[in-house]
Amino acid sequence: MTKKPLALIILDVLSLLGLLGALGLILFQTPVEATMGPVQKVFYFHVAAAWAGMLSFILAAVAGAGYLISRRFSWDWLSLSAIEVGVVFGLIAILSGMIWARPIWNTWWVWDPRLTTTAIMELIYSAYFILRSGLNTPESRARLGAVYAIIGAATVPLTFFSIRLFRTIHPVVIATGGSGSAFNMSPRMLTAFFTSLVVFTLLLADLVWNRYRLAALKAKRNKERN
């Protein structure tokens, strides 16, 4: 367990190269949006981070269910790792959205349905760590953590569909037909958009795997200690 697997090293390198490649593509290949100007380029990583965060939380719920069914701690480590990484991606999405909003909406934050549900989702998953730290045994941490991850996952579709269910000023990025979307993306914009989604998904897998190794190492150390 202490030696890093070759596949993970390869994934580390691929993620880093992918991130740099996507950044280069966004900065030098995509056109400047006609109204918003250069700040619109933050959109590619903003959406990709939000996507990776939501995917992490879904993964955490699946892993939580895996623990409740099998009672194997490896599922708990996966659930914990996915939530930690998801919170990091959620934070990136919120901060980058605020920076994008300031010149476009003339404010850092509004209590819009999408922003509010995203903040609630982030707070719910941040509280997961407080819950775990208050429990004494690995079994209770894993069991309650799994239940919390499954219930918490309800915030993911709520956040995703909030811009379709409620009146909002947040743009709909993925829309059928041109009328509902924030702006019509040119082919080069679409390339950068989908590249960012793929790169952040790779990054998500890489970070979760690394965090999983840490959880496994800690569990082994605690076992030796007792």
Place this chain on the structure above:
Amino acid sequence: MPADTFNDMILGFAVILSVLALYVLSLIIRIAKAKKGHSKRK
């Protein structure tokens, strides 16, 4: 004429990459600590 939001773009990418870098750094430190503790007990 597009709005002049170049500085906001730089701030956006700086924040995104900084948060990612800080998290990766925290992972590296925590894994190194866990490995150290593990090898001490051996």
